[in-house]
Amino acid sequence: MTSTEIAPTHGYVQNRVDLALIAEMIEPNVRVLDVGCGDGELLALLARTKNVDGRGIELSQEGVNACVTRGLSVIQGDADSDLSDYPKDAFDYVILSKTIQATRNPREVLRQMQRIGKHCIVSFPNFGNWRVRLQLLLTGRMPMTKTLGHDWYDTPNIHLCTVRDFVTLCEEVGFRIDDAVSVAGNRARRVGRPGTLDNLMAEDAVLLMSRK
Secondary structure (H helix, E strand, O other): OEEEEOOOOOOOOOOOHHHHHHHHHOOOOOEEEEEOOOOOHHHHHHHHHOOOEEEEEEOOHHHHHHHHHOOOOEEEOOHHHHHHHOOOOOEEEEEEEOOHHHOOOHHHHHHHHHHHEEEEEEEEEEOOOHHHHHHHHHHOOOOOOOOOOOOOOOOOOOOOEOHHHHHHHHHHHOEEEEEEEEEEOOEEEEOOOOOHHHHHHOOEEEEEEEEO
């Protein structure tokens, strides 16, 4: 296992280290679906640096408009209901970056991703991080951190999980974890398979998976 400092070589990296890590995991000249693609920043990077055939699905009209302005192929849709419309093996990679915790049925979303993509990449905030645990212990209130910055009553995150929770769900769905990175601040540690230390220390996690 190695520890690597992430250099802010792209404008968004300081705020979204996970996007830089996701881009590094993707091979050039492949078909990519970015689920919950936001304003299309990752898709634009992949098109520019990896020459991918990129598609996106985004719930907000504001995000779709931003993507179209960038010249990206993005449709408005819901990860919980619209992934079933895609045929099996339609993409080489399906990406879900910091979105799974906002879905209504994370297990079904993962199953659909597994069906339509040969490889899947998911990033998510880790609710098992030691700062989260300490805040809850000391204050008795729902924690707020850099990656979990909403009050409990207005958060879009309806299914928060720990690294350990997510690894267990991957096993239940039938994913093989091919690569995993534990992120704390601007430092990233490639761990192969996340363990107890990652469940405690990671602020975010990024996992590359494929079918068993």
